[in-house]
Amino acid sequence: MTLKNSADRWGGISQLLHWSIAVLILSIGAIGLVMGELPRSPKFFWVYTVHKSLGLTVLALVLARIGWRLYAGAPQPVAGTPRWQSKLASLTHGAIYMLILAMPLSGWLYDSASGLRPLRWFGLAEVPKLSRPNEGLAGAMHETHELLFWVLLALVIGHAGAALYHHFVQRDATLARMLPRRWIDAPPPKESE
Ligand code: HEM
Ligand code: HEM
Structure with missing residues (x-):
């Protein structure tokens, strides 16, 4: 597999970053939506820590992805x-890139401004707080975090729909070139069926 992008295909690094970020964001969103309903056991806090730690991991991956895209x-x-x-x-x-940066940043600011106990990334390393405790900022970031998720989800549904439309209706290589060679081929044009 070629690692760099070519004129007609996404390379291995772009593909790996695209699909790992996609899976992580959808999983983190699902965890975010259910975690508030969990019974208040010691596991409750661990689920929050996993949500936040995976979110910060996505932030690092998105920054790496933007760097790779520019290069x-x-x-x-x-x-x-x-x-x-x-x-x-x-x-x-462009809008999706901004949202996948804003999601972890708003979460991190929300955590910081809430004045919660120190956050340790997967329990391993302490994450610095971005602000002092600030109730107004915490409330605004909580709302932003939730609202941006629904906007992102709507865009991603449209985005995935467009990729499937290209593959099954327009029958071109848009989806195939974001997947490893031989996973799927661009469908043959309709006339040759
Ligand atoms: C949270 C989920 C997702 C996010 C955040 C996301 C984000 C993105 C972004 C930002 C790009 C543009 C790449 C660039 O120009 O640098 C892209 C490309 C692409 N995405 Fe996604 N994506 C997601 C899910 C999906 C899904 C589920 C599919 C397919 C069903 C998909 C198919 C594609 C394809 C085919 C391209 C390449 C388009 C082209 O070559 O012009 N994506 N994605
Ligand atoms: C890609 C990254 C992220 C996504 C997609 C995401 C998504 C979500 C979603 C959908 C919710 C539920 C919103 C609600 O119903 O109130 C949520 C809640 C939350 N998120 Fe995130 N999140 C991400 C990153 C982060 C990060 C990095 C942090 C903190 C460092 C964080 C902290 C929180 C907290 C504390 C809540 C609970 C809000 C509450 O109900 O009190 N998130 N997140």
Whole structure:
């Protein structure tokens, strides 16, 4: 597998970062939505710590991904994609990048401003607080954290829908080139069926 992106495919590093961040964000979101309902046992705090630690891991992965994207560039739009579609895709991708940065940052600020006990990343290393305890900021960050998640989820559903539309309806290589070679091929054009 080629690690760098080429003119017509995403390389291994971009693919690994894309799919690991996607799986992590959806899992962290699911944990976030249910963790408040858990019974208050010692495990309750551990689930919060896992949510926060995975979230901070995503922050590091997103920063690495943006760095890699600036260094390795991106493939050309798939041949035949109308200009409005590639413009819309670029806008959506830009918004998703901002949201996947804002999600962990708002969570981290919320944790910091709430004046909670020290946060240790997976129990291993203490994470610095970004602000002093501040009730107003904590409330605002809590709302932001929740609201941005729903906006992100809506965009990701549209984004995944667009990828599937490209694959099954437009029958082009958009989805195939974000997956390892031989996993799936771009579907053959309709005429050859
Ligand atoms: C939380 C989940 C997801 C996030 C945060 C996410 C984010 C992104 C971003 C930011 C890009 C643009 C890459 C760039 O230009 O640097 C991208 C590309 C892509 N994503 Fe996702 N994605 C997610 C889930 C999915 C899912 C579920 C699918 C498929 C069903 C998918 C399919 C694709 C494909 C095919 C591309 C490449 C598009 C192209 O070559 O123009 N993504 N994704
Ligand atoms: C990609 C990263 C993240 C995602 C997708 C995410 C998602 C979510 C979601 C969906 C909720 C439930 C919102 C609600 O119903 O109130 C939540 C709650 C929460 N998140 Fe995150 N989160 C992320 C990162 C973080 C980080 C890094 C921290 C702290 C360091 C954090 C701290 C919290 C806290 C404390 C809550 C509980 C709010 C409450 O009910 O009191 N999150 N998160």
